[in-house]
Amino acid sequence: MAQKTLLVIVGPTGIGKTSLGIQLAAHFKTEILSADSRQFFKEMSIGTAVPTAKELEMVPHHFIHHISIHESYTAGDFERDALTKLDELFELHDIVLMVGGSGLYIDAVVYGIDSFPKIRPGLRQELQNELEQGGLKPLQKELMLKDPDYYKKVDLKNPQRVLRAVEVIRTSGKPFSDFLGQGKEKRPFKSVILGLEAPREIVYDRINTRVDQMIKSGLLKEVMSLKDYKHLNALQTVGYRELFSYIKGETDLQDAISEIKKNTRRFAKRQGTWFRKNKDIRWIPHDMPLKELIQFLNKTIENG
Secondary structure, three states, rough: OOOOEEEEEEOOOOOOHHHHHHHHHHHHHOEEOOOOHHHHHHOOOOOOOOOHHHHHHHHOOOOOEEEEEOOOHHHHHHHHHHHHHHHOOOOOOOOOEEEEEHHHHHHHOOOOOOOOOOOOOOHHHHHHHHHHHHHHHHHHHHHHOOOHHHHHHOOOOOOHHHHHHHHHHHHOOOHHHHHHHOOOOOOOOEEEEEEEEEEHHHHHHHHHHHHHHHHOOOOOHHHOOOOHHOOHHHOOOOOOOOHHHHHHOOOOHHHHHHHEEEEEEEEEEEHHHHHOOOOOOOEEEEEOEEEEEEEEHHHHHHHO
16 A cells, blocks of 8 residues: 655745645646645635635635634544545545645644643633733733743734634633643654745735735725625734724724735745754755756655
8 A cells, every 4th residue: 555645835925835735736747735724714715815716626625614713623533634645635636735824733743742631611702802902911811821831932913823822721620731741642643744934025025916906806895895794813914904903993994904914924934933843844946947856856755
C-alpha cells in the first residue's frame, strides 16, 4: 500500500497559498482541506479572501463556509472533523493537501491538540454577553488572577484566545495552562509541510493591494450586513472590526482602511513568528517554479 501523505502549505496571509495549493492539487489529482479558520464561516466571504467560485471549481475544497458565525468551532472540533475527512480522502488519494495560515488549526491536525474538558452548554454565550457588555478587560483580569502563566503568554488582544481560556477555567476549576503540553498523537499518515516565504516588502505590498481589492469588491456592504452580530467571536477579526468602528462613526473610511492594512500586516508578522517555531517546515520561495517544486516534492515524499 502506498504511503499516505498530507501535503501542507503554510505562510503569511497574501503570499499565494491558495493559488499554489490549487496548482499542486490539480497536478496530484487530489483535494484540498482549508486550514484558514476565518474561511469556515459562511457569512464571511470578501473579508476572509475565500477562493473564488472559479478556483473552487478547479479542485474540490473542504472546510470553506461549512459553519455559521453563530456556532462555536474550536481547533479541537477542526481536528476531529479534518481527521474524519482525511480518512475518507485517503481511500481515494495517496496525497491530500491542506492549505491555510491558521497555525493552531494546522498543528491540531498534524500533531494532535491538547485535550480539554467538555464545555457546559451556554457558557460560551454567557462569555460573549460579558464581552459585549463589559469589554475584554474584565475577562483579561479574570485570566490574570486564575492563570497568570497563560496570561503572560497569550495574545491578550485576541478575544477568541481569552474567551477560550476563561471558559475552560470556569468549566474545570483549573488553570487553562494545566491542559497544555500534553502528549501529541501519532498520525496514520506522513505530513510534509511547505512554508512560503517572500521579502517583507512583497508581502506587505500584496496585503495592501488585497485590502484595496476587498473594498472595491464590496467589503463594506458585507460588514454592514453583519453589524447586528459584531459582538460574535467570529467577527472580532481584522477587516471587520475596523469597519464596525467606521459604521459607528468612530473613524472615517480612509482611516479604517488604513487600519485594516496595518493590522493585516501585523497579523502576517504573527503568522510568521508562529510558523518559524516549527522545525518541520521546509521553507521555499513563494515564486519557486512549479516544475521545480513538484520535482522536490516527489523526492521528498518518495524518501519518506
